[in-house]
Amino acid sequence: MGTREGDLSRGPAARVVRRAAGWLARPGVSDIAYSAVAVLLALVIGAILIAASGYSVIDAYANLFDGAFGSIYNLANTLMMATPLLFTGLSVAVAFQCGLFNVGAEGQLYVGGLASAVVVLVLGPAVPGVVRVLLALVAGALAGAVLAAGPGYMKARLGAHEVITTIMLNYVGILLTTFLVKTYLKEPGPVDQTPLLPVGARLPELIPGTRVSWGIVLGVAAVVAVDYILRRTSVGYEIQAVGRNAAAAEYAGVNVPGRIVLAMVMSGAIAGLAGSSVVMGTLYRFITNFSPGYGFTGIAVAVLARNKPWGVLPAALLFGMLQSGGMSMQLFARIPADLMTLVQGIVILFVAAPALASMFLARSRFGARTGGRG
Amino acid sequence: MAVFRKSGMVWGVALLFVLVLAVGVSTGVAAPKARVAVVFATGGLGDKSFNDSGFAGLKRAEKELGIESQYAEPQQIAEYETLLTQFAQTRKYDLIVSIGFDQADALKVVSAKFPNQKFAIIDTVVDAPNVASYVYKEQERGFVLGVIAGLMTTKTGDPRINPEKVIGVVGGMDIPLINANIAGYMAGAKYVNPDVEVLYSYVGAWADPAKGKELTLVQFNQGADIVWQAAGRSGLGVIKAAEETNHYAIGADSDQCYLAPKNVLTNGMKFVDNTIYTAIEQVISGKFKGGIHVLGLAEKGLGYTTSLVPADIVAKVDALAQKVISGELAIPDKIQDVEAWLKAHKK
Structure with a gap:
């Protein structure tokens, strides 16, 4: 009987999946626990x-772990890869706090x-x-802010949907x-x-001899700053109020169009810094088409972060x-790196679609009921 | 009890160590002739051009030279440096190859960090003692194509050929590399037929097919019937123009016959597969040398496809190519040197 459900539903691994999914579907599970599971x-x-x-799974995950944390160089490499995503993820999350979906981080x-x-x-x-370096960072943030301000304004004054305008931009x-x-x-x-940018005018290496730059420190600072603004300032409160319920916020006297533009400007500035961090800290020059889609991966990062800074x-x-x-993993275990892209996708699927977890739960109940007989 | 358990663990670790050593030694016995790692360009495998050609060369080296290979397909430019470093860090590879000119920055940094590691890069130059840079004698390719076009334009009975003895070439930019191609082309055409007139113009961009097409149409109007494209993606316009007006175009770098099967006469080829094979061979035979290696017809780094070329012309071209390979003919690489060269080589 069990064979009818196919490979995915059998074996101890599948039991773990089902049990975890069932737990996920329970109400009252905290955001952090939810994402972790x-x-x-x-x-x-x-x-x-x-x-x-x-x-070999062991081979794959051993190499995955080694590639991510196995040496200082590899650890730094993980941080380097994370740096632009830290900015773009934060950028998307900030906009979302105001109920806006910034697809234009790229x-x-x-x-x-x-x-x-x-x-x-x-x-x-x-x-x-x-x-x-400081002026260059300011310029990077400004440029990103300017490109995002347009959609912000169009949304606030003309009602043009920001998803369309940011995609086009x-x-x-x-x-x-x-x-x-x-x-x-x-x-x-x-x-x-x-x-090439001259050596003295780059974001310096955070760990000498590796490729992680001070960009990641800037990214963490941006997280701290955004968290402070959102939680401890009245402007931040208003932004969140607009995000929760724009009509109610307006009724309470919040300048809704102004807050929408501001949230987009913040989001754009942070996305602009993503570009600055790569150009000044990793590539040391601007190369056309250098981004493999950091802006779009940022959306996935924000989803996993549940839009919390x-x-x-x-x-x-x-x-x-x-x-x-x-x-x-691809280099030393000869396993396609695409499998990790797949894992990223599955993570997003589970976080973005809690219904999927409920589905697994329903299935596991079904499995439990039929398990005795089969 | 605790002591026993501890010593048991020590023995366990020791046993594991011996096992690891044994495995290491046993794989060492079956060691390949050389280990080669390749970092491809971001276009990835399946591009029907540089990367695929390089991969074919690597596989041939595996079969014929008995090497063991490993490769990486980076998805972003930022990965080049990391991948090169990760390969170099293992200190296991006899040669690490970078495919494509946009890896120059990364290789410059990594080759300095690992001065004892041998590197090779294709189609650009990285000036370091442990990097072999493979570039091409562009003028030799131009010469072969010039010979073909020069002989072809006097053919009769082919609707794609007009009575005028005019051929053309559209270059991407007015830069030494393209001018070497054009100089070779002129020299080749006039060497086989002094009456042939060679037109040339530049698009000024590598990715402007519309302008490439315009310039080609102008050359056809001036009496040309065969136009070579040395203009990257702009050259797609050259082939399009030849197809629409039913003339001949000559492709570049890879076999472009599929674009216009009735109108692509031949292609000036860059053989990345042979280049990578040569690089590996040089490492195995101990002939690896940092610096610039210029590959031409002799090294099979460049060549042409027979495609639509009539057999009698193929025979003549191959005979002349032999003279280039033997060194009897040294092709000029500057347009202004072509006249003097022709005078010196009058038949």
Whole structure:
């Protein structure tokens, strides 16, 4: 009888999945526990898929762990991968606190990254490195904020849905930077990229000899700042009030359009910093099309973080871990890194769709009932 | 009891250690000739171009040279440096190969960090003592194509060929690399037929097929019947123009016949597979050397496809290519040197 349900529903691993899913579907489970269990659940399903594809699960996860934490270099690599996601995840989460869905982080991080590179290159060696770095970060945040302010304004004043406008502006942001680099800023050579940023005007390495930069510290600082604004200032309270119920907030005297624009500006500025952190801390130059979709992965990070600023931290780290670990899984265990992308997807599925967990629960009851007879 | 358990653990660890050693030694016995790691370009495998060609070369080296290989397909530029470092950190690979020019930054950093590790990069130059940079004698490819076009334009009975003895080439940009191609093309065409006129123009961009097409149509109007594209993606417009007006185009870098099967006469090929094979071979035979390695017809780094080329022309081209390979003909790489070269090599 049991065979009818297929491979996924059998064996001890499946029992773990079912038990965990059942627990997830219980009311009153805290956000943190919920996300943590969803991650574990996804890893278990990932293990089943790895085994089903004919690879050794132990081999895979040992390499995953080693690639993510096995040495200082690998740990730093995890942090490097997590850095842009920390910003983009936070960016999406902030907008969501105001009830807005910013799908434009990708475009915003491109303009931010280019603005930072331009400021560093234009200011030249006469200006001290620290000043250049700070101004470049400000420029990156500003550029991202400007690109996000438009959709914010259109939403607040004209009622244009921000999902549409931010998606469209992604193309504007990405292609605008490509155009500017090709036309004005290109370093001679086959790649469309700006010249290298001088050593003194980069985000320095956090751990010498590795690839993690001070960008991650900035990211943590941004999390702290956003958390403070949202929880301890009246502006932050108003933003959240608009997010919960705009009509009620307006009735209570909140300047709803103003708060919408402000939330989008904050979101855009943080996304812009994602670009700055990569350009100034990882690539040391702006390269056209450098982002593999940090802005879109940011949405997944925010979902896993349940749009809480502090939640973004572990969520971004998890994604960084899966990426750097997945890389060495592919490198040394010859298991496709795509399987880790799959695990990421399953995590999101469980967090974003609690109904799925209930479904598993219903199934496990069914399994328990028929189990005695089969 | 506690002591016993502890010593038991010590023995266990010792046994494990011996086992690990044994496994290590036993795999050491069956050691391959060399271990090679490849970091592909972000386009990934399946691009029908650089990466796939490089992969084919790697597989051939596995079969024929008995090497063991490992490769990575990065999804983002930020991964290049990490992947190169991770390969280098194992200190297990005799050669680490970077495919494609956009890895130059990463390789510069990593090669400095691991001065005893041998690296190779294809299609660009990284100036470091432990990096072998493989680039191509573009003018030799131009020469072969020029010979084909020069002979072809005088053919009769082919509706795609007009009576005028004019051929053309559309370059991507006015840069030394493209001009070396054009110089070789002119030299080749006029070497086999001094009366042939060679038109050339530049798109000024690598990804502007519309302008590539415009320039090609202009050349066709001026009497050209065969136009070579040395213009990256802009060159797709060249092939399109040839298809629409029923003339001949010549493809570049990979076999582009599928774009217009009746109108792509031949292709100027860059053989990444042979290049990677050469690099591995040099490591195995102890001939690895940092610095610039220029590959041409002799090294099979460059070549052409016979595609629609008539057999009699193929024979003539191959004979002339032999002269280039033997060193009898040294092709000029600057357009302004072509006249003098032709005078010196008058038949």
